[in-house]
Structures are given as C-alpha cells and as structure tokens.
Amino acid sequence: MADTRADAGEASASFRATASADRLRACVSALGALVDECRVELAPEGLRVRAMDPATVAAVDLRLDRAAFDRYEATGTTVGLALDRLEEALATAEGSVELALRPETHTLRVASGDFEYALGLVDPSAIRSPPDAIAPDEGADLAAVTLSGDTFGRAVDAAAGLADHLTLAVDPDGERFRVEAGGDTDEFTLDRAGADLPGFEAREADSVLSVDYLRAVARELPDGPVDLRLGVEHPLYVTFDLADGDGRVRYAVAPRLRRT
Template sequence: MFHAKIKSETLKGIVDVVSTLVDEAKFKIDPEGMELKAVDPAHVAMVDMRVERTAFEEFSADDTEIGVDLDKIKEVLRLARSGDVIEMEQDEDKNRLVLHVGNITRRMNLVDTTGMNDPKVPNVSLPTKIAVTSDELQKGIRAAESVSDHIALTASPDGFEMFSEGDTDSVSLKLPKELLISIECDEKVRSLFPLDYFSNMVRSIPGGSVVSINLGSDYPVKLQFDIADKKGSVNYLLAPRIESD
C-alpha cells in the first residue's frame, strides 16, 4: 500500500534526478519514505537516492516497491501548475499508480520490476573532496559543451578545475580554493569523463545547491547533493574515461 501527496515542484525534482539515467525506475517504499538505486543501460553511471516521508505533504505506506515509467510521470507534471499538490495512490488490485492533479486523474499501469536488478553502490575510497555550488558547475558545463565531448576534472590543494579540449579549441573553469565552499585535497588528482553524462547529471541538480564532489585519479567521480528542501539526498557515480598514453 502506498498513498501520498507531494508538491509538483518536489516531484519534478525527484523525477529529473532519476530520468537523467533511466526511463523506467523501481522505487522501494517503506513507512519512512522511498529510495531508488539504478544504473544506466550502458553501465557508465549510477544514481542512489533517498527521499524522507517529510518531503511529502502526506505520506502513508507499507513496505512495497513500484515500477514506474518516468515519461508518464512527466506527462502528469506538465499538467500541474506551480504550487499544485499531486496525489498518488497505488491500486494494488489493478497494478496501477493513480495520480490526481486538480480535476484530472491519470491511471497508469505499473512497470514489471522482475527484471530490474538492485545494483550495489560500490565502496570506492576517493581521496579528494570538494564542495561547490551547482551554479558554478553548470557554468563550466555550458562553456565545455561547444568544445568537446569529454571533460577533465582536476583538483589540487590550490583549487578545482573543469577542462575540455577539442580539435581546435579548449575551455577551462578554474576555481581557486577561496571560491570553493570547502576542499580536502593533499595532492593533485585528475580524471576524464564523458561530457554528456556529466552534463545531464549537473543539470538535474537544483540551482543554488551545494554539491560535494569526491574525486581521485582515473577513478569514478561521486556527486552528492540534497533535494526536496534537504529532505532527500542523491549520490551520482560516473565511471571515468581512461586516457591512453
């Protein structure tokens, strides 16, 4: 059993974070909230999310799981206005999710979760940790997208840099430690990542958020941030693109 009411903006933030990587998702729901772990089809990136019950206007649930087509949720969100509250309820008899927004009711079949695995979050020890605003990251992404299809993230005790180099041009965003919220870095580290994945992840982060970037040399990058007015948390993991000599 699952029944909840949630602000449309909050639901949109949850959907944006997940739909960056997958079209269909399995939400595990318990009396205290919901969580999701998913890997993209190419097994390059992973999302690990937890949303507490306090992020909802109303929330009641038993232990259950639902498979959802995220594009269908987006269709409902397009019908909602700012400030609208969306009501969601699980119809267990018909295996449906029923959503109410205003005077509109949308009933959608749930996705079979049998083939959806439960990926384990890798326990990667990353030596460097940087805290920066999402606005700065988005600025670096906008600059890089016209230059290359990959991006290098570099950190040193002096600061953090995002660098992209194409056939003819290059672009970099340098943030000295004075412009970072915090930095923990003993030695220089650098990893290269596919820009399309990194860009989509960064664009899903709410504006004005504080993002924790965990980084190593030729290791995955881990992005950590809050959603739903800090009543939910997200971890993104993105595999590196190993540079050939």
C-alpha cells in the same frame, strides 16, 4: 514466476502519499536524466530509487524522506515505474498531487484536483538491477569539492563546445581545483583555488569524464552548492539536497579511459 512474486508482494502492500507537484516533478526529472524506467522502494520512512543508465556509465541514488510529503503511508514494497508516463501525469498537475498504489489493478493513481491518472506499473523484475551502493568507497582517499551547481554547469557547457570529454582534477600541492577540456585547436580551463570554494579537501584527483553524461547530470543541479567527490581515474560523485533537505540525489559517473 517473477510476475507472480511481484504481484504477491503488491497485493498486501499499501502506499498513499501527498506532495507538491513541483517536488515530485524534480524527482522524476533527476531520475529521467539517466533512465526511462526504475524500481521505486516505497518504505515506511520514505521512497528511494537506485538506478543505472543502460550503458552502465552512470548511476543515480535518490531518497525522498516521508518528511518531504504532506502525507505519507507505506507498508513497504517495490514497484516499477515508466518515468516518461509519470512525467506526463505530473505535467498537467497544479498544487499538490496524491499518489496511491492500487494493487488490484496493478496501477499507481496520480491525482491532482479532479485530474486523475491510473498508470500501469512495470514488473520490477524486468528492470535492470541497480548497484547495491552508489556512494564513495569508505576506504578511498578522495578529494571533496563543494561548488555551485551553476558554476559546474557553465564549466561543463564550456567543455561541451570543444570536446566530448573533460578532465576534473585536484592538485593537492597547489590546493587548486581544475576543469580542463581541449579540442584540436582550442582549450578551456577553469582553475580555482580551494580557498575560494565553499568547501575543499585536497587529495590528488585526475579523471577524464564524458561530457554527455555530465551535461545530463548538470541540468538537474540546483544553482546552489553541490558536493563533488573525485579521485585518480575514479568515478565522480555529485550529491545535492532535495526538498529542503528532506531528500537527496547522488549521481555517480564512471571515468573514461585516458588516451595515452
């Protein structure tokens, strides 16, 4: 029954778009950090993906606006895609890539020059339901920290050498941002004054997070600024621009229970 509904939705749907191969590869990579398959909403104003990793520890919300495409036409539908196969179809692409939904064959056409793939769609109803909102709760009083993706990645790598979790903290009195990790005999600390960060709003924050998930996220970050929102035993939100501002990725990573 679900299948029928999905087909019906697709049958009247239309989607054609053209964008640079690099831009599309960046999107697939950002999503692939957490999931193998995802539902892609092909809306008139652009495409959007919300997805949650199988262990429900982390989620991603990716938006690529129509302005990020050289050409973009969508009547509005949702399709399911296997990311590893889309990645392979983009791997050999050079220059720009044409995407087109082919409802009659239940496939997505991915073409670059005269190289053309027809990728079988996945039934969206067979894919894990994404959370409704992947965004900081409006009522939560969270710290905001802007730092370079490069610094964040180096701190996560440093922690990864010592432990399987790390602590992100903001000390509102001292106006400092801290990353801490410790193993049996060694400790790592990054301790930076808020005044030395590109952006800093002090609120008390202290959360323990999984190093594995943060590494998966850190690999996708740009070298330039990324925005963190963090609280006390609260999910971490990491947000950065895509496609020169015509898109955006937000990751949410749930905190681990603190060992007491």
